[in-house]
Amino acid sequence: MTAGGAASAIGGTAAVVRRPGGRSARIRAQVLEAVRELLVEQGFDALSVDAVAERAAVHRTTVYRRWRDVGGLLADVLDAAGDDGWQPPDTGTLEGDLTAVNGEVEVGLTGEPVTAALIAASFRSTQAAEALRRFWDERYERCAVVVERALARGEVPEGTCARRVVVAATAPVYQQVLLLRGGADPTLARQAAAGVALAASQGLFVVGEGPG
Amino acid sequence: MTAGGAASAIGGTAAVVRRPGGRSARIRAQVLEAVRELLVEQGFDALSVDAVAERAAVHRTTVYRRWRDVGGLLADVLDAAGDDGWQPPDTGTLEGDLTAVNGEVEVGLTGEPVTAALIAASFRSTQAAEALRRFWDERYERCAVVVERALARGEVPEGTCARRVVVAATAPVYQQVLLLRGGADPTLARQAAAGVALAASQGLFVVGEGPG
Known part of the structure; x- marks a missing residue:
């Protein structure tokens, strides 16, 4: 699969x-x-x-x-x-889309051993590290559409940084599975996605904004 | 340092x-x-x-x-x-505390080459991987106090899972620096912390709750 x-x-x-x-x-x-x-x-x-x-x-x-x-x-x-035809799910809400993406990431990381093995290999080979970064950059770009749809629906304000939204939503799954080697935590995956969707809807991922 | x-x-x-x-x-x-x-x-x-x-x-x-x-x-x-005396900063708000922690994580990951080298080594040695997990588990436990303080201030509801709050807030920094090898992104670090603080305040990290 x-x-x-x-x-x-x-x-x-x-x-x-x-x-x-x-x-x-x-x-x-x-x-x-x-x-x-x-x-x-x-x-x-x-x-x-x-x-x-x-x-x-x-x-x-x-x-x-x-x-x-x-x-x-x-x-x-x-x-x-x-080089595949993957597109992020279209569930009708930003929260739904990010939750669905996180579900797929979790399945990929826990169910396909080659995924974790390739990420581990990126620490051994500069070429692999660069290719992995290209791969992720391209996936983040494809995922930008979930934020564009949210913008069109009025769910998030103009200027919301799609890449940071997607990185912030998905990163906890990588941390949990890959770095903590803690196995799947579907609650974390869901809560992280919902949290970022809520924060984005409140304008927290607008470029040049943000607290502090 | x-x-x-x-x-x-x-x-x-x-x-x-x-x-x-x-x-x-x-x-x-x-x-x-x-x-x-x-x-x-x-x-x-x-x-x-x-x-x-x-x-x-x-x-x-x-x-x-x-x-x-x-x-x-x-x-x-x-x-x-x-085995040090580190404690998370106490800034008076959950958002402030998580933002400060993320700042420290970012400095650690970008400024101390041994940090990234040890994490890379965890992909080579089972013993190192286990020790890294112990290290993180223990740090997450120490960070639980930022959620406990937020609870005492009435910023977050009872039942908020401190560990998931801290993992969700900090993970984007690891993703950005360590896995994407993209260098520091202080905006991401700040937005991720603020986003998780907001989501936690709305009860999104309550155990057994969460959407979906």
Whole structure:
């Protein structure tokens, strides 16, 4: 299942799957799947171009030529994950949308081991870290629509920073699952989303505003 | 500087410093300082009992006997960091307290390289991950007082979950600095704190409540 929560679906294979045909696309699909499998099964230290080539049953010079090294492989896994058709849910309210996004993020982080493994790998490889940041930036941009819809409905004031709204709503789920390693906490996910929706409706995420 | 933000001060040396005298305390201080230095300068991969012993100018059998391995060394660095007198600021309002905590977390994460390095190391060592979790749990418990004071002032209703309030308020700072590697964003830190304070005042962090 390719749950596509903001920043959660980095295990998704949609990108490679939906490009039909082509030997090149097939090789890419095999190689990226091998990277994901090895990362989950054996961790970052076991990743090498040779190990990936062997697992993918692809000639190693092909892998070296196209991806160069482990950083290149990880970056492409992340780029491929972002290359899907995911859109945030449209529930009719900002609170509903952010709550639904948080639910997807939580499912992605707890249910797809490759997600946490890729984020862990971002601490080992600069290329992976940059690709992860690109992935998240792009997801935050897609999520901006939930704030734009809220603005159109008059739920939040002009000038509300969509990115900060989405980061503030989703961050507690990452903290709980990824950094605290505390497992899913659906109450936290829901309360954090509702809290940010309320705060945004009161103008607390207007750019240049804010207390203090 | 030993900035003691919730979960930020993991570079602090207060614990070892304030135990006066004693050869054992002195050795511990030297060894833990060596771990922090090596971690920042050369990263996790360069850490070994031998390298730490050499840097600390302590006999390696002493280090092996007391800390056993790199995991034991990292865990003790984290345990020592938590063993300080840090208390959350008391500004008179929940919003002020959470904003001040977020400021300290941001300073800790951006200003003390060992903090981010220890969090990165938690993805390499189970013992470090467990110690980091202990450290955070203990900081969250100390921060509970900001919610208790808010309750006493009538700012938040009975049943408000202090831990979730603190996690929700601080998580965006970790997301921004550590996972997005986006550097400090004081506006986000302030808005997230103010948003959670407002949401808590409206009862959104009451246990068993919450929308959805």
